[in-house]
Amino acid sequence: MKILVTGGAGFIGSNFVNYIVRKYPEYQIINLDALTYAGNLENLKESEEKSNYRFVKGDITDRELVDSLFEEGLDIVVNFAAESHVDRSITNPGIFISTNIQGTQVLLDAARTHAIKKYVQVSTDEVYGSLGAEGYFTEDTPLAPNSPYSASKAGADLLVQAYHETYGLPVNITRCSNNYGPFHFPEKLIPLMIINALNDKPLPVYGDGLNIRDWLHVEDHCRAIDLVLHKGRNGEVYNVGGHNEKANIEVVKEILKQLEKPVSLIKYVEDRLGHDRRYAIDPTKLQTELGWEPKYNFETGLNDTINWYLENPSWWENIISGDYQQYYEQQYGKA
Ligand code: NAD
Numbered sequence: 001m002k003i004l005v006t007g008g009a010g011f012i013g014s015n016f017v018n019y020i021v022r023k024y025p026e027y028q029i030i031n032l033d034a035l036t037y038a039g040n041l042e043n044l045k046e047s048e049e050k051s052n053y054r055f056v057k058g059d060i061t062d063r064e065l066v067d068s069l070f071e072e073g074l075d076i077v078v079n080f081a082a083e084s085h086v087d088r089s090i091t092n093p094g095i096f097i098s099t100n101i102q103g104t105q106v107l108l109d110a111a112r113t114h115a116i117k118k119y120v121q122v123s124t125d126e127v128y129g130s131l132g133a134e135g136y137f138t139e140d141t142p143l144a145p146n147s148p149y150s151a152s153k154a155g156a157d158l159l160v161q162a163y164h165e166t167y168g169l170p171v172n173i174t175r176c177s178n179n180y181g182p183f184h185f186p187e188k189l190i191p192l193m194i195i196n197a198l199n200d201k202p203l204p205v206y207g208d209g210l211n212i213r214d215w216l217h218v219e220d221h222c223r224a225i226d227l228v229l230h231k232g233r234n235g236e237v238y239n240v241g242g243h244n245e246k247a248n249i250e251v252v253k254e255i256l257k258q259l260e261k262p263v264s265l266i267k268y269v270e271d272r273l274g275h276d277r278r279y280a281i282d283p284t285k286l287q288t289e290l291g292w293e294p295k296y297n298f299e300t301g302l303n304d305t306i307n308w309y310l311e312n313p314s315w316w317e318n319i320i321s322g323d324y325q326q327y328y329e330q331q332y333g334k335a
Helices: 011-023 041-048 063-070 086-091 094-113 148-167 189-198 218-231 248-258 284-290 298-311 313-320 323-332
Strands: 002-006 028-033 053-057 076-079 118-124 171-176 178-180 203-206 212-217 236-240 245-247 266-269
Touching: 002 011, 011 028, 011 041, 011 218, 028 041, 028 063, 041 053, 063 094, 076 094, 076 218, 086 148, 094 118, 094 148, 118 148, 118 218, 148 171, 171 218, 178 189, 178 218, 178 298, 189 203, 189 248, 189 298, 189 313, 203 248, 212 218, 212 248, 212 298, 218 236, 218 284, 236 284, 245 248, 248 266, 248 298, 298 313, 313 323
Parallel strands: 002 028, 002 076, 028 053, 076 118, 118 171, 171 236, 178 212, 203 266
Antiparallel strands: 212 245
């Protein structure tokens, strides 16, 4: 089996590459990644030592390059490559349309002309929009994205479904809730708060801190994608989530508690524009059809993640000493 993983140097993609390279030594894995600010080859040291893994630096919107990889005879494509940060999509939406929509179209065109066995689009629960206090997103919830990021992901999902309906492309879409775990880029809530707390810097919390996200450990997400690419029914969407709804402020307080730091570090900042209030996933279809169950509960998963950041300071120090610092100051001001 030959698998092309795109965006495999990012947070979830690199966890997935390491997982799949380790689990299936008989498969060949090609990782295509443009190495944007979010891509980091440091995440892939484990895979780089294995003979069933190869890295290709390149952009998914580069049709010629993508075609040349498909000509090697791919069986499966898993598309993680994306601009993924909502805040960045508010300040600069254009790149989100190019990578997330046009890039997906390039991959779909190549998949269609090279008769692959499966195309998996890694999507997000954010395409469903925002929930009130009750209810869950199911696969039948209408798409109602609110940010340029989620709109671009919804656009890509619709293209994937259209290529299935129109050309019979064997596709699946996974829509996962918020992930956390090792190699998570420090602009996202959990690593940002861990690193600021470790440095005794203020922890910037948007609005009233009561926005709710449904957290899943990245390894549980990787296991779900593994099941979907091997057993998913063609054309189907699978929601991925572990019923771990938490208000942002609860997550922040739990991090402070585990690190034995004072709550006085919390600093409420002006809310994100169009900030969705609540996300919550109903994963019943994935559980009943494909037998998926999450392994981690939030408290132990968070504890493992905090320990990972404590044990790997050079990984995040290298990131926050570079361009990221400029972005941080623009977003939250100087600490
Ligand atoms: P990330 O930003 O950490 O990684 C994205 C990767 O894609 C980076 O390595 C980057 O270099 C690469 N990339 C960006 N543009 C590219 C291009 N044009 N060509 C090739 N590579 C390119 O993102 P992530 O958090 O790991 O998310 C991965 C995927 O999972 C995304 O599609 C995202 O929408 C989806 N998702 C993320 C979450 C989450 O909580 N992080 C939840 C659900 C779904």
